[in-house]
Amino acid sequence: MKLTTRDLTMIPLFTALMFVGAKVSIPFSAVPITFQLFFSVFAGLLLGARNGLISQLLYIGMGLIGIPVFTYGGGFQYIFNPTFGYLIGFAGCALIVGTLAERTKVVNFTKLLGFATLGLVFTYAFGNVYFYMIKNIYVGTPMALSAIFKMMIPYMIKDYVLLIIAAYVSALLIPRLKKAGIYKVKEMA
Structure with a gap:
């Protein structure tokens, strides 16, 4: 795996944006409102899958070794936080969205919003199941999976609005980045 100078610049930039997205948070219920899904979608759309x-x-690793980059700090014990599954979901989201964006021949808002929506669905499905497992198995506070999905509806609405913005901005940026030779699309086999 060879990383270019651009890669070595952009990867840490998006890692830093995830940190900012976590720290610019609004306390709300059991899960704070953050901007992390927004930045994970942007990472996938603008950096590609890899x-x-x-x-x-890198963001998750920094948090797990104790750097307080997560919304509530950091450290290995964070894996026992019910919201840690969403962090894993963000990584999967960037991979899914990036893979789909790289493989599309024509970039437009509708396609990018569709890709972002799939990333949102994955993130919340994974995160909600993880939340359920930690609450029910580790913490020992029974909570129905359906209740968790219902609790997440306001977050999903907020994130969907942000994804509309991410898809719109990316639809404007990607053609310009391609023209400048900065955005490389994988060739389909």
């Missing part, structure tokens, strides 16, 4: 995933894994 580099988007690396930026997310």
Whole structure:
């Protein structure tokens, strides 16, 4: 895996944006309102699958070794936080969105919003199941999976609005980045 100078610049930039997205948070219920899904989608759309995933894994790794980059700090014990599944979901989201964006021949708002929506669905499905497992198995506070999905509806609405913005901005940026030779699309076999 060879990383270019651009990769070595953009990957940490999107890692830093994830940190900003976590720290610009609004306390709300059991889960704070953050802007992390917004930045994980941008990472996938603008960096592609590999580099988007690396930026997310770097963010998660920094948090797990104790750097307080997560909304509530950091450290290995964070894996027992019910919201940690969403962090894993962000990495999967960047991978899914990036893979789909790289493989599309024609970039437009509708396609990018569709890709972003799939990333949102994955993130919340994974995160909600993880939340359920931690609450029911580790914490020992029974909570129905359906109740968790219902609790997440306001977050999903907020994130969907942000994804509309991410898809719109990316639809404007990607053609310009391609023209400048900065955005490389994988050739389909």
